[in-house]
Structure formats: C-alpha cells, structure tokens
Amino acid sequence: MEAKEATRTGPSRTEREDFQATSDPALQSADQGKVKLLGYDELYGLWERQQWLTQELDFSQDRTDWHEKIPEEERYQRLYGLSSFFIGEQKVADELGPMMRAAPLENQRIFLATQIADEARHVRFFDRFFEEVGVLENAGELRQRLDALEENLNPAFNELFDDLLKSRVDRLAEEPGDQKALIEAVTLYHMVIEGMLALTGQHFIIDYLERNDLLPGFREGFGNVARDEHRHVAYGTWFLKERCGSDPAMAERMRATLHELLPVASGVLVPKGADPENWTLLDYSSEQVNEFAFKALSRRLKAIGVPLLVEQPSVPA
Ligand SMILES: [Fe+2]
Numbered sequence: 001m002e003a004k005e006a007t008r009t010g011p012s013r014t015e016r017e018d019f020q021a022t023s024d025p026a027l028q029s030a031d032q033g034k035v036k037l038l039g040y041d042e043l044y045g046l047w048e049r050q051q052w053l054t055q056e057l058d059f060s061q062d063r064t065d066w067h068e069k070i071p072e073e074e075r076y077q078r079l080y081g082l083s084s085f086f087i088g089e090q091k092v093a094d095e096l097g098p099m100m101r102a103a104p105l106e107n108q109r110i111f112l113a114t115q116i117a118d119e120a121r122h123v124r125f126f127d128r129f130f131e132e133v134g135v136l137e138n139a140g141e142l143r144q145r146l147d148a149l150e151e152n153l154n155p156a157f158n159e160l161f162d163d164l165l166k167s168r169v170d171r172l173a174e175e176p177g178d179q180k181a182l183i184e185a186v187t188l189y190h191m192v193i194e195g196m197l198a199l200t201g202q203h204f205i206i207d208y209l210e211r212n213d214l215l216p217g218f219r220e221g222f223g224n225v226a227r228d229e230h231r232h233v234a235y236g237t238w239f240l241k242e243r244c245g246s247d248p249a250m251a252e253r254m255r256a257t258l259h260e261l262l263p264v265a266s267g268v269l270v271p272k273g274a275d276p277e278n279w280t281l282l283d284y285s286s287e288q289v290n291e292f293a294f295k296a297l298s299r300r301l302k303a304i305g306v307p308l309l310v311e312q313p314s315v316p317a
C-alpha cells in the first residue's frame with residue numbers, strides 16, 4: 001500500500017497541550033534547556049484530568065478498513081506489532097503490583113495504582129479492537145485471544161518480559177525493601193519497555209495510520225494509550241532522577257541495567273522472522289525506528305542526570 005502525502009495542518013499529536021502536559025523530556029525539543037519534570041502529586045492530578053473510555057470508541061470504520069482496504073498479506077505483517085502491544089499491555093498490567101508495593105512513598109504508590117488502572121484499560125482497548133474488528137477468527141475470550149497471538153512474538157520479546165522483567169518483579173514480591181531491585185525494575189519497565197519500545201512503536205504506527213487515513217477508532221484509542229504512556233514514563237523519569245541523580249551507587253546500578261538490557265530491547269523492535277540488520281516497520285526503516293527510540297531514551301537519561309555512556313547498540317545477529 002502506498003503512503004499518501006502528509007496532509008496535516010495543525011500541530012502534530014505530541015505537540016498538543018495534553019501530550020506536552022506530561023512533561024516527558026522526550027517530547028521537548030533538545031535545545032529547550034532544563035526540562036521541568038512533574039512530581040508524583042502533579043502526575044496524579046494529571047491522571048484525573050486525562051481519563052478516557054474504551055467503550056466510547058467506534059470501531060465500525062476500522063472493521064471495514066481491516067477487511068476491505070488492507071490487503072490480506074499486509075494484515076498478517078501487522079500482527080507482529082499489534083500482538084506485541086496487546087500481550088505487552090497484559091504483561092505489564094500483571095507485573096506492576098509488586099513494584100507498587102515496593103515503592104517507599106505513599107504518593108508514589110498512589111500514582112502507581114492509577115497506572116495499574118491505565119494498563120488494565122489498555123488491555124481492554126486492544127481486546128475490544130481485536131474482537132469488534134474481527135482480527136482473529138475463532139478466538140473467544142480475552143485469554144484465548146492472547147494465547148492465539150503468542151506465536152507472532154519474537155524470542156527477544158519473551159526474554160525481555162518473561163525473564164528480565166519477571167525475575168526482577170518476583171524479587172520485589174519476595175523482598176519489597178530491596179531498593180536496588182526497584183531501581184532495576186523501574187529502569188526496565190518505565191525507561192525501556194514503555195519509554196523506548198512502546199512509545200516508539202506507537203509513534204510510527206499512529207503516524208502511518210494517519211498518513212493513510214486508516215483505522216480511525218484504533219488511532220483515537222492508541223493515541224490515548226500513548227498519552228497515558230508518556231505520563232507513566234514521566235513518573236519513571238522523576239523517580240529515577242530522585243533516586244539516582246545524586247547517588248552514584250544507584251546511578252551505577254541504573255546504568256549497568258541499561259547496558260544489560262539495550263541489546264535485547266533493540267531486538268524486540270525487529271518483526272518476527274525479519275533480518276535483524278535490515279528490517280522495516282510498516283514503511284519506516286530500521287534506522288529511523290532505532291534512532292527515534294535511542295534519542296527519546298537519551299533525552300530522558302539526560303533529564304535524570306545519568307547520561308548513557310555508550311553509542312546506540314546494534315542488534316545481536
Ligand atoms: Fe500501557
């Protein structure tokens with residue numbers, strides 16, 4: 001399918017006031033100077049003002065687009081991206097409870113409780129889309145839909161979520177006082193999974209759908225999901241700045257975690273079965289996608305005060 005020329009006249013989505021309100025450093029232009037980050041109570045207040053309902057989305061045009069405008073082979077190419085988001089939302093919703101319990105301050109836990117509600121809403125959003133658009137044949141309930149999509153994931157996805165994230169969250173469930181494990185978990189969850197991977201995929205998928213005027217109900221809901229994710233990442237940025245910005249031992253723990261995770265994280269962006277050195281996401285090149293992800297991470301790390309000391313990682317063959 002050929003991409004149409006961009007026809008936007010207003011500001012891009014992330015320049016909108018509601019996206020800018022999250023103060024995610026990745027949304028600020030690099031030369032804007034010091035970023036004013038939001039604290040936990042301000043982020044909670046923003047959550048109250050940024051509610052939305054999955055049940056209000058209208059997927060009727062999406063159903064027509066999916067079955068009539070998108071060629072069959074393209075539908076299956078898209079399933080990698082959509083499957084990883086759907087299953088990813090379910091996994092992060094499941095893992096956040098022990099991280100909330102381990103957060104030492106009351107207002108941190110209150111914000112994380114709102115984030116658990118958001119992640120549940122994101123799962124419901126995908127579930128409604130898959131069901132009402134009829135993406136899968138013969139998949140009845142939420143659990144069956146998730147199981148049916150597992151085969152579209154690549155090994156790096158499973159390593160990141162089922163090994164690297166789960167082991168840290170299991171440790172926190174056993175020992176909520178382990179603050180080093182909490183730094184590692186927030187680095188992995190908020191900086192890498194949400195900040196680097198989810199928001200990158202969302203950026204390119206929404207941009208493509210806007211340019212081609214496809215799936216309007218999905219686009220609206222996914223835009224709301226992205227705004228929520230910027231708020232979640234803003235929490236992680238503030239938390240890590242407070243804990244690591246002036247504590248060299250914690251900063252070192254965060255940096256070591258990133259060095260361990262980045263090669264795996266880069267692999268998660270590669271669609272299943274694609275050449276890891278040369279792949280595309282819709283009609284964007286791997287260089288464009290990796291550069292976007294790495295730039296966003298670098299801006300957030302700069303705001304935290306723990307800049308990364310490595311070049312953009314390459315994906316292991
Ligand atoms: Fe989410």
Ligand SMILES: [Fe+2]
Pocket residue numbers: 092119194228229232
């Ligand atoms: Fe999130």
